[in-house]
Amino acid sequence: MKSEIIAVGTELLLGQIVNTNAAFLSEQLAGLGIDVYYQTVVGDNPIRLQKSIQLAETRSDLIILCGGLGPTKDDLTKEVIARHLRKALIQNTEGYKKLLAFFETTKRKMTENNLQQSQIIEGGIALPNRTGLALGTFYQTDYHTYLLLPGPPNELQPMFTEQVRPLLKEKFSSEEKIISKVLRFYGIGESQLVTELKELIETQINPTIAPYAKTNEVTLRLTVKTKEAHAGNQALLALEEKVLAKVGEYFYGYGEDNSLVKVVVELLKEKKKTITAAESLTAGAFQAALGDIPGASMVFPGGFITYSLETKADFLNIDRGLLKKHGTVSKECAKQMAVHSRILADTDYGIAFTGVAGPETLENQPAGTVWIAIASRNGEIFSQKYQFTGERFAIRHHAIMQGCDLIRKQLLRKR
Amino acid sequence: MKSEIIAVGTELLLGQIVNTNAAFLSEQLAGLGIDVYYQTVVGDNPIRLQKSIQLAETRSDLIILCGGLGPTKDDLTKEVIARHLRKALIQNTEGYKKLLAFFETTKRKMTENNLQQSQIIEGGIALPNRTGLALGTFYQTDYHTYLLLPGPPNELQPMFTEQVRPLLKEKFSSEEKIISKVLRFYGIGESQLVTELKELIETQINPTIAPYAKTNEVTLRLTVKTKEAHAGNQALLALEEKVLAKVGEYFYGYGEDNSLVKVVVELLKEKKKTITAAESLTAGAFQAALGDIPGASMVFPGGFITYSLETKADFLNIDRGLLKKHGTVSKECAKQMAVHSRILADTDYGIAFTGVAGPETLENQPAGTVWIAIASRNGEIFSQKYQFTGERFAIRHHAIMQGCDLIRKQLLRKR
Numbered sequence: 042m043k044s045e046i047i048a049v050g051t052e053l054l055l056g057q058i059v060n061t062n063a064a065f066l067s068e069q070l071a072g073l074g075i076d077v078y079y080q081t082v083v084g085d086n087p088i089r090l091q092k093s094i095q096l097a098e099t100r101s102d103l104i105i106l107c108g109g110l111g112p113t114k115d116d117l118t119k120e121v122i123a124r125h126l127r128k129a130l131i132q133n134t135e136g137y138k139k140l141l142a143f144f145e146t147t148k149r150k151m152t153e154n155n156l157q158q159s160q161i162i163e164g165g166i167a168l169p170n171r172t173g174l175a176l177g178t179f180y181q182t183d184y185h186t187y188l189l190l191p192g193p194p195n196e197l198q199p200m201f202t203e204q205v206r207p208l209l210k211e212k213f214s215s216e217e218k219i220i221s222k223v224l225r226f227y228g229i230g231e232s233q234l235v236t237e238l239k240e241l242i243e244t245q246i247n248p249t250i251a252p253y254a255k256t257n258e259v260t261l262r263l264t265v266k267t268k269e270a271h272a273g274n275q276a277l278l279a280l281e282e283k284v285l286a287k288v289g290e291y292f293y294g295y296g297e298d299n300s301l302v303k304v305v306v307e308l309l310k311e312k313k314k315t316i317t318a319a320e321s322l323t324a325g326a327f328q329a330a331l332g333d334i335p336g337a338s339m340v341f342p343g344g345f346i347t348y349s350l351e352t353k354a355d356f357l358n359i360d361r362g363l364l365k366k367h368g369t370v371s372k373e374c375a376k377q378m379a380v381h382s383r384i385l386a387d388t389d390y391g392i393a394f395t396g397v398a399g400p401e402t403l404e405n406q407p408a409g410t411v412w413i414a415i416a417s418r419n420g421e422i423f424s425q426k427y428q429f430t431g432e433r434f435a436i437r438h439h440a441i442m443q444g445c446d447l448i449r450k451q452l453l454r455k456r
Numbered sequence: 457m458k459s460e461i462i463a464v465g466t467e468l469l470l471g472q473i474v475n476t477n478a479a480f481l482s483e484q485l486a487g488l489g490i491d492v493y494y495q496t497v498v499g500d501n502p503i504r505l506q507k508s509i510q511l512a513e514t515r516s517d518l519i520i521l522c523g524g525l526g527p528t529k530d531d532l533t534k535e536v537i538a539r540h541l542r543k544a545l546i547q548n549t550e551g552y553k554k555l556l557a558f559f560e561t562t563k564r565k566m567t568e569n570n571l572q573q574s575q576i577i578e579g580g581i582a583l584p585n586r587t588g589l590a591l592g593t594f595y596q597t598d599y600h601t602y603l604l605l606p607g608p609p610n611e612l613q614p615m616f617t618e619q620v621r622p623l624l625k626e627k628f629s630s631e632e633k634i635i636s637k638v639l640r641f642y643g644i645g646e647s648q649l650v651t652e653l654k655e656l657i658e659t660q661i662n663p664t665i666a667p668y669a670k671t672n673e674v675t676l677r678l679t680v681k682t683k684e685a686h687a688g689n690q691a692l693l694a695l696e697e698k699v700l701a702k703v704g705e706y707f708y709g710y711g712e713d714n715s716l717v718k719v720v721v722e723l724l725k726e727k728k729k730t731i732t733a734a735e736s737l738t739a740g741a742f743q744a745a746l747g748d749i750p751g752a753s754m755v756f757p758g759g760f761i762t763y764s765l766e767t768k769a770d771f772l773n774i775d776r777g778l779l780k781k782h783g784t785v786s787k788e789c790a791k792q793m794a795v796h797s798r799i800l801a802d803t804d805y806g807i808a809f810t811g812v813a814g815p816e817t818l819e820n821q822p823a824g825t826v827w828i829a830i831a832s833r834n835g836e837i838f839s840q841k842y843q844f845t846g847e848r849f850a851i852r853h854h855a856i857m858q859g860c861d862l863i864r865k866q867l868l869r870k871r
Contacts, residue, residue: 112650
């Protein structure tokens with residue numbers, strides 16, 4: 042099964058946006074055992090788009106078009122492919138109802154051109170759009186399969202994982218299955234991980250090991266091709282054991298959609314513990330990350346953002362003299378923030394972040410200097426200084442990841 | 457001058473890395489007035505790579521190949537193009553010296569295959585690699601220009617800006633330049649914006665207008681092709697005036713890297729006003745967004761995250777009876793949160809967010825119900841209920857954008 046991906050959009054050819062959809066889809070297709078031989082980007086130009094489709098038909102079985110399903114005149118993917126296939130575009134009833142409901146709820150004015158968002162190619166399967174309005178289409182001829190997906194990644198990704206994946210599995214199930222498993226690591230860089238696992242990576246053929254660096258963490262994807270699910274899973278398990286024997290201390294969880302903060306919220310729920318935070322340099326980003334996880338309210342009642350010396354003193358009732366003596370980027374400040382926030386919120390843990398996000402230095406300390414402290418209900422206080430690198434965003438993100446890892450280890454009594 | 461970009465690398469087709477080079481090069485080429493009509497990705501496969509080059513020769517003048525210049529067996533770009541052009545690969549003396557020096561300094565062992573990194577196509581111009589070892593090549597025939605660039609962005613980008621740009625300017629100095637300008641809008645959907653501007657969009661040829669939908673906002677890119685910068689800028693200004701005459705009430709700022717929260721922080725600085733927040737459903741994400749902007753500490757001392765009823769009562773000293781009577785998703789709760797947080801932080805404004813992020817309902821109100829309130833130092837209180845749609849993430853993001861827009865209008869006295 043050969044496939045190729047055609048992304049449609051002049052904004053891609055002008056370099057205004059990066060084609061992350063191609064990477065996402067390619068990774069997903071690899072996981073399904075479908076080969077991707079080409080990725081193409083073409084502008085909002087009907088002739089060049091049609092030529093790209095014709096070329097794809099000469100070399101691929103599955104042709105995935107993304108982008109150009111919206112309501113504007115530039116959005117011509119559906120029209121071009123329908124004309125190319127000599128098919129009409131028809132209104133999909135469910136999609137149309139959703140469109141009406143959206144404009145009803147938001148009290149916005151629906152315009153004529155919105156209607157094209159709920160059209161699909163006649164004879165195709167409509168792919169509902171959970172996070173947007175433009176429908177996707179799955180369409181098959183005797184020779185080719187065409188998949189039309191929306192351009193915005195937050196629409197394309199759920200549509201693919203929830204609807205296209207099962208369809209592709211059903212239509213193109215080959216005897217050989219690909220099973221894969223993602224292991225997540227924090228606290229080790231990609232190159233060190235690869236060095237530790239060098240021998241394993243080089244000698245493994247099936248299953249394979251693919252490392253992938255993400256922001257401040259690394260994942261390993263173990264993939265096996267197998268005709269028999271049980272044997273495949275056993276092979277993955279055996280390989281996982283070998284991997285964890287070498288780098289298990291950095292492992293924190295499974296799965297592509299997992300995250301360190303998710304693991305922390307789940308662990309807090311499981312252990313029936315609660316947490317609060319006092320954030321300076323991270324300015325609420327740690328607590329916002331907790332709030333991203335549904336059900337966070339069970340373990341997190343709220344907390345404090347104390348960006349200035351004054352709010353540290355006023356909100357948390359920390360002695361001004363102490364703050365002035367030690368500075369706000371200090372062990373003492375971090376400890377007081379953790380202890381006082383925990384008392385005020387009456388939680389099992391209080392975590393504090395204070396430091397220098399940059400680009401400027403603060404209190405004569407360089408950007409990247411971060412103190413993290415954790416206070417527990419039993420009176421224990423942990424605190425540690427870190428030196429993170431990179432831009433403002435990277436430093437704050439690293440601080441949050443490190444904070445999550447400390448809480449995780451606290452809950453597992455590993456720290 | 458038509459160009460296309462061919463990125464070479466199986467890791468791209470497996471989705472292991474994102475093709476950021478295509479975006480970078482496209483943006484650079486647009487700035488030079490060179491049109492990019494296609495971007496292609498092909499794997500480390502000599503036959504498919506050669507076919508891609510042949511296809512490019514039928515439709516483009518400038519063919520840019522990136523990736524595959526390294527020392528491994530997979531790196532076959534140079535070999536394929538040399539064979540295709542019936543040219544030899546020759547050692548470049550400068551590049552060879554640098555290679556030797558590198559292995560000398562790092563005390564690493566140089567292997568046979570490292571030598572291919574300092575080879576270029578015979579008759580081509582060598583492009584030194586300031587941040588790596590693999591040389592690029594600039595090669596011209598009577599019909600086509602070929603540009604070979606390394607794959608790692610930290611090598612490709614300096615090579616392009618420092619060496620390729622001047623070469624392209626010298627060889628293909630077109631009199632025509634492309635100038636563009638981005639306008640940003642909040643509070644209007646893409647389809648409504650396009651409808652309002654329908655006539656303008658359809659009749660505009662130079663400058664052009666391109667709308668683009670982002671999460672909860674829309675941008676318009678105005679682009680002019682011109683031989684004379686002043687005249688081009690005047691044309692953009694005239695078009696901008698026409699656009700703003702129709703949809704100016706939704707316009708909030710300029711630039712691709714701008715954002716509503718950035719505009720708010722800059723306005724607060726300019727007007728010398730300070731702000732705090734009390735966040736329930738957004739759990740700190742509004743304040744984290746403020747903290748993303750360097751210098752936010754000048755206008756934002758800190759604030760509160762009051763996720764539970766208890767923290768609303770305890771942190772902000774709101775009467776429990778009132779919260780229980782009206783519920784926490786209510787006008788009264790939002791107003792109290794805004795007023796009390798402002799008093800406690802002693803700021804000019806206090807903004808409060810309370811509502812239902814979902815997926816579950818809360819206090820019998822559906823996901824997406826959000827109250828926002830703003831308290832001012834002069835005693836004014838604004839509060840408003842919104843009904844946002846989408847997933848948890850989208851609802852919280854929309855609430856933050858709406859909050860920013862309210863503050864912006866408050867500061868401009870537009871609300």
